[in-house]
Amino acid sequence: RIQKMVAHEDPANPLSDDAIAQMISTDGPVLARRTVAKYRDMLHIPSSFQRKRQGKLNGM
Template sequence: LRDRLARMVASEDKVKPLSDEALARALSQGGVDIGRRTVAKYRDVMGVPPAFRRKLRDAAAK
């Protein structure tokens, strides 16, 4: 699950990163029943910042 989440974040649109809710919906459509709060917990444990911080980080890198 963490690998799948990491791949989704790595391949997301850098201008408009996926929110925890969008990640949870995409995983649910892929057959993984998971809630937004669980996605947020895994994302935090993996050291991946929230969508708004990823957006700011990627905008600053330009």
């Protein structure tokens, strides 16, 4: 689910780990931000800051 959420996010305004945790927790198991960060790291997905910076670089 995290991969799908990140794949469909706005590159100019990427989802933070906290936002992802809240979205998953509303209709699924309750996840902490650090749990989302752990799974994001395991999936080799950069942080929201890094994704935003990469989006700006690709837009140039």
